[in-house]
Amino acid sequence: MRIIIKGGRVLDPGHLDDIMDVYIENDLITGIVEKGGAPPPFEAHTADRIISADGCIVSPGLVDMHVHLREPGEEYKETIESGIRAAAAGGFTSICCMPNTKPVNDSKEVTRYIICQAKALASVRVFPIGAASRGLAGDALSEYGELKDAGAVGITDDGKPVTDSQLMRRVLEYSKSIGIRVISHSEELTLANGVMNEGSTATRLGLSGTPNAAESIMVMRDIALAELTHTPIHIAHVSTRESIRAIRGAKAQGIPVSAETAPHYFTLTDAAVFEYDTHAKMNPPLRSPEDRQAVRKALADGTIDAIATDHAPHSGLEKQVPFDEAANGIIGLETSLSLGLRLVEAGVLTLSQLIEKMAVNPARILGLAGGLRIGGKADLTVIDSSAKYQYNAANGFSKSRNTPFDGWEFQGRAQCTLVAGRIVHEI
Amino acid sequence: MGLLKKDILDVDSLSIDEIQTILDTADGLKEISSRPIKKVPTLRGKTVILFFHEPSTRTRMSFDIAAKRLSADSIAITAGTSSMVKGETLIDTAKNLEAMAPDIIVMRHSAAGAPYLLAKTVSAGIINAGDGMHAHPTQALLDMMTVREEKGQIAGLRIAIIGDIAHSRVARSNVAGFTKMGAEVRLAGPPTMIPQGVDTLGAYATYDMDEAIEGADVVMMLRIQKERQRSFLFPSEREYAARYGLNRERLKIAEKDVLIMHPGPLNRGVEIAPDVADGPYSMILDQVANGVALRMALLYLLGGGVRNADHH
Numbered sequence: 001m002r003i004i005i006k007g008g009r010v011l012d013p014g015h016l017d018d019i020m021d022v023y024i025e026n027d028l029i030t031g032i033v034e035k036g037g038a039p040p041p042f043e044a045h046t047a048d049r050i051i052s053a054d055g056c057i058v059s060p061g062l063v064d065m066h067v068h069l070r071e072p073g074e075e076y077k078e079t080i081e082s083g084i085r086a087a088a089a090g091g092f093t094s095i096c097c098m099p100n101t102k103p104v105n106d107s108k109e110v111t112r113y114i115i116c117q118a119k120a121l122a123s124v125r126v127f128p129i130g131a132a133s134r135g136l137a138g139d140a141l142s143e144y145g146e147l148k149d150a151g152a153v154g155i156t157d158d159g160k161p162v163t164d165s166q167l168m169r170r171v172l173e174y175s176k177s178i179g180i181r182v183i184s185h186s187e188e189l190t191l192a193n194g195v196m197n198e199g200s201t202a203t204r205l206g207l208s209g210t211p212n213a214a215e216s217i218m219v220m221r222d223i224a225l226a227e228l229t230h231t232p233i234h235i236a237h238v239s240t241r242e243s244i245r246a247i248r249g250a251k252a253q254g255i256p257v258s259a260e261t262a263p264h265y266f267t268l269t270d271a272a273v274f275e276y277d278t279h280a281k282m283n284p285p286l287r288s289p290e291d292r293q294a295v296r297k298a299l300a301d302g303t304i305d306a307i308a309t310d311h312a313p314h315s316g317l318e319k320q321v322p323f324d325e326a327a328n329g330i331i332g333l334e335t336s337l338s339l340g341l342r343l344v345e346a347g348v349l350t351l352s353q354l355i356e357k358m359a360v361n362p363a364r365i366l367g368l369a370g371g372l373r374i375g376g377k378a379d380l381t382v383i384d385s386s387a388k389y390q391y392n393a394a395n396g397f398s399k400s401r402n403t404p405f406d407g408w409e410f411q412g413r414a415q416c417t418l419v420a421g422r423i424v425h426e427i
Numbered sequence: 428m429g430l431l432k433k434d435i436l437d438v439d440s441l442s443i444d445e446i447q448t449i450l451d452t453a454d455g456l457k458e459i460s461s462r463p464i465k466k467v468p469t470l471r472g473k474t475v476i477l478f479f480h481e482p483s484t485r486t487r488m489s490f491d492i493a494a495k496r497l498s499a500d501s502i503a504i505t506a507g508t509s510s511m512v513k514g515e516t517l518i519d520t521a522k523n524l525e526a527m528a529p530d531i532i533v534m535r536h537s538a539a540g541a542p543y544l545l546a547k548t549v550s551a552g553i554i555n556a557g558d559g560m561h562a563h564p565t566q567a568l569l570d571m572m573t574v575r576e577e578k579g580q581i582a583g584l585r586i587a588i589i590g591d592i593a594h595s596r597v598a599r600s601n602v603a604g605f606t607k608m609g610a611e612v613r614l615a616g617p618p619t620m621i622p623q624g625v626d627t628l629g630a631y632a633t634y635d636m637d638e639a640i641e642g643a644d645v646v647m648m649l650r651i652q653k654e655r656q657r658s659f660l661f662p663s664e665r666e667y668a669a670r671y672g673l674n675r676e677r678l679k680i681a682e683k684d685v686l687i688m689h690p691g692p693l694n695r696g697v698e699i700a701p702d703v704a705d706g707p708y709s710m711i712l713d714q715v716a717n718g719v720a721l722r723m724a725l726l727y728l729l730g731g732g733v734r735n736a737d738h739h
Contacts, residue, residue: 200624206539206561206596209623276540320518322538324559 001026001048001421004040008053008382012060012372013352013360022058024378027420032374049423053382056415059355060372061093061379063362064333066158066183066236066260066308069095069126072113073102078313078399080117080126085397086311086333087124088425091414093379094368095124095311095333099131100159106131106142108150115151123424124417125379127368129154129183132171138162141170144178153366156183158236161218163189165225172231181366183234186218186243187284195324197270197285205276207323212291215284216242223250223257232256234365237310239265239284241294248303258365259298260306263332263339264404266295266348272404278319278326279404282312296348299357305365307357309336313400331398334391335405341385341412351385382416384427389413430728434546434553437562438603446608450572453717453724459496460719470499473530473730477503478520478545479556480536485691485715486556486565490533493722499530499730517541518548525549530730534558539596552729560594566690567600569721571608573714574645577686582609585682587639589615589671590649590698591660592632593622597690598649602630615639616671619660636671641680647688648673648698664697674700678708686710 003024010020010032023031023041031041044050064087070078080097087095097114099105105114111128118126130147132155134140144155155175161184162168168184175182191214196202198209219235223246226233238244238261250257264282269289272280280286298304312329319326340358343349349357359381363370369377388411393401417425430445441449459467475494479487487503494501515523517536521544524532531552534542539559546553557563575581586605592598592614602612612630614621615638625632633639640646651667661667678685687699687709695701704711 198623200627203593203622203624204599204627206559206599208560211623276543317516320544321516322536322541322544324538 002042002046003049003051003418003421004044004047005051005053005058005380005382008056008058010058010372011352011355013356016372017352022372022380024418024421027378029372029374029376029378032372051382051416055384055386057351057383057385059381059383060359060370061417061419062091062337062358062381063094063368063370064092064309064311064336065096065306065362065366066262067095067097067311067333068100068313068329069097069114070313071101071117072110076399077315080114081121082397082399083311083333084118084121084124084126086331088417089397089414090333090335091337091381091383091417092124092333093381093417093419094127094363096127096129096153096366098129098156098158100136104131104136106134106136106147108146111147111150111152122422124419127151127153127366129156129158131155132157132162132182133167136160138164138167141174144175144180148178148180152180153368154181154183154234156185156236158183158185161185161187161189165221168222169225169229172225172229172233176229176231181232181234183236184222185236186215186222188214188217191217194285196273196281197287199270199288201270201273205274207273210285212240212242212287215240216246219243220246223247223255226257227255230256232258235259236308237262237265237284238298238304239287239291239295241291244294244298244303248298251303258305259303260308260362261295261299261304262308262310263336264330266292266299266343267339268292268404276323277404278321278323279330279402281323281326281328282310282330283328296343299343300348300353305357305361307336307340308362309333313398314402315400319402329402331400331403333398334396335403337383338391338410338413339405344385345411378418378421380418381414383412384415385412387411387413387415432729434542435564435725435729436542436546436553436555438564438567438600438607441564443607446568446571446604449568449721449724449728450575452728453572453721454576456723456727457717457720459723460716465496466498467496468498469727470494470497470730473499474528475499475501475531475533475726475730476524476529477501478524478532478534479503480506480534480541481557483535483556486535489715489718490556490722493719493726496719497723497726499726517544521545521548525551531726554725554729557596559596560599561596562600563596564600565718565722565725566597567604569714569718570601570647570688571604572717572721573688573710574686576717577710578644581605584610584644585642586610586612586645586647587615587643588612588647588649589636589639589673590651591620591655592616592625592649593620594652594655595649599628601647602628606630613639613643617661637677637680640677643681643685645686645688646673646678646681650690650692651694651698668697672698672700673703675703675706678703684708688714691715
């Protein structure tokens with residue numbers, strides 16, 4: 001199979017940024033050719049497919065390092081197949097799935113099951129993240145060696161924090177010998193007893209609030225433990241300005257910390273909860289305008305390395321209930337790129353920075369292959385940054401529709417997604 | 428005369444005119460409760476469901492009596508007796524209620540916003556009888572009725588509300604109602620009981636009780652919930668009573684003819700001294716009596732007013 005992606009702006013931050021043609025043979029990139037440059041690896045007339053990328057960006061495949069696929073256990077919300085289809089439509093070539101499935105992914109069996117299911121679909125790559133503690137119970141290490149050998153690329157108790165600081169210290173220390181990245185859901189549970197952000201909106205609506213400090217206290221602890229153990233730590237879904245200040249300070253000290261945020265934190269504020277919209281309920285909660293601004297600035301200055309969706313499918317059973325009782329989380333795979341492009345449109349990030357946050361950095365943090373190079377895997381995303389469309393969750397690929405962005409008008413999306421030279425999504 | 432609204436979910440969404448209409452109607456209906464035969468046929472053939480998902484004696488009984496005095500058929504279901512204990516979702520319960528064609532559903536729920544969900548699901552009128560910490564519009568309306576009855580008008584009065592503002596739906600609805608009608612509201616309580624972003628409610632907040640009640644025309648005390656001690660909101664009832672309890676000595680700085688109000692049930696000797704609760708300025712039992720009239724007014728306006736007439 002030979003494919004040429006013709007006439008696009010090939011953008012691999014720090015390496016390539018020019019109008020070029022990408023030549024693909026089977027699963028590999030065999031040529032990246034500028035006009036009048038080196039001879040192509042094969043003649044255009046021998047190509048099986050020529051994809052016109054005029055006016056489009058050809059990017060390394062996007063990577064979402066924080067996704068809940070719900071399988072095994074909650075297939076009524078999402079399956080590996082539906083999650084993969086949503087990911088492909090969103091421009092992602094690799095996604096990393098969190099271990100809070102039923103059963104929990106704390107074993108090679110579950111890890112292998114997920115990988116096996118995904119491979120059978122020959123589409124977006126799925127990299128499981130294993131449980132940091134056995135059964136996510138927070139009282140014993142899970143077997144990182146076995147998890148890594150089975151294909152896990154990180155460990156976390158995501159969905160809840162590792163509250164025991166001694167255990168968290170051991171998690172970090174032990175992970176070092178295995179060479180697997182620790183991802184922290186940083187939350188001080190005794191302070192986090194609200195159902196939304198603490199502040200005026202919560203007060204007006206009579207909903208209990210969780211203060212910013214519930215996050216930043218734990219971010220600071222995790223930074224201290226990363227420093228103590230000289231072990232890298234990745235902070236998931238950063239939402240507050242205080243956490244950002246702590247991470248910025250830690251990076252300046254040379255402490256090995258990286259961080260991600262989610263599109264909703266740079267797009268929305270807690271005002272979106274009004275009036276009792278359970279599609280604006282997630283953990284950490286949507287914050288104040290000042291926090292949203294701080295998140296944007298932290299993306300721009302590099303304090304936050306990555307954009308990850310925290311794609312969290314839930315059915316109406318969990319969302320069409322009183323706000324207090326609603327489950328946390330929203331889907332995000334199909335809107336992440338469009339929301340990211342809004343940052344470019346607003347001048348917050350350059351296109352190159354956006355691709356760093358959505359492709360290069362997540363791959364680097366978790367040690368996945370990435371980038372556009374000759375001889376490398378043909379994982380790439382063709383982005384049409386001018387296409388205007390209205391997002392309609394009911395027409396999406398995810399099995400769930402829990403999103404506050406339903407009906408939003410967007411400009412820019414994935415035109416075409418290729419994984420190992422296979423077209424897995426195309427408009 | 429009537430309301431164009433389908434539901435009464437909060438005070439914020441009522442206009443000044445609507446509040447006046449409700450209070451005027453309640454004033455007019457109050458007399459029925461002092462007749463030897465305390466019943467009029469106004470809502471005969473109407474069905475009112477009292478859907479109480481949280482324990483309540485006073486409010487539920489008040490609505491029940493109000494419905495019966497207007498000849499409506501009222502049926503009470505509570506969390507313990509509804510199939511919600513069997514795992515049915517709120518929306519499914521609501522659809523089942525709807526299928527039995529009630530005209531009005533009076534709802535109390537422990538979750539803020541639950542009546543909004545119900546209002547979106549069913550075509551019957553919904554009256555919010557208290558949702559979590561959010562709103563208790565009928566309490567605020569009956570409080571406004573009581574104050575207006577005594578003082579002639581609400582505009583220009585100074586109202587003090589003392590206690591656990593953060594967790595009080597009564598406080599939220601009263602701030603919304605009294606400020607809308609032109610009164611000045613001051614809130615007081617310990618910092619642990621003043622919510623973040625309290626300004627958004629439209630009232631001045633202070634930690635100093637005396638500052639709030641100085642020159643007040645109305646002092647409204649909120650019930651202190653003993654279980655809040657467990658969430659570290661106050662150290663003991665003793666210290667709370669000393670710093671935020673209402674007693675005769677404290678009242679000296681209020682206006683001479685100050686009204687003392689309390690939504691009940693009382694913790695005598697904690698937030699309110701017994702002699703103040705039983706004293707000449709106490710409106711506490713008038714509030715209860717007016718509660719029936721006010722709820723009759725709402726049932727009448729939603730169940731038999733303009734909206735209903737339009738359907739015939």
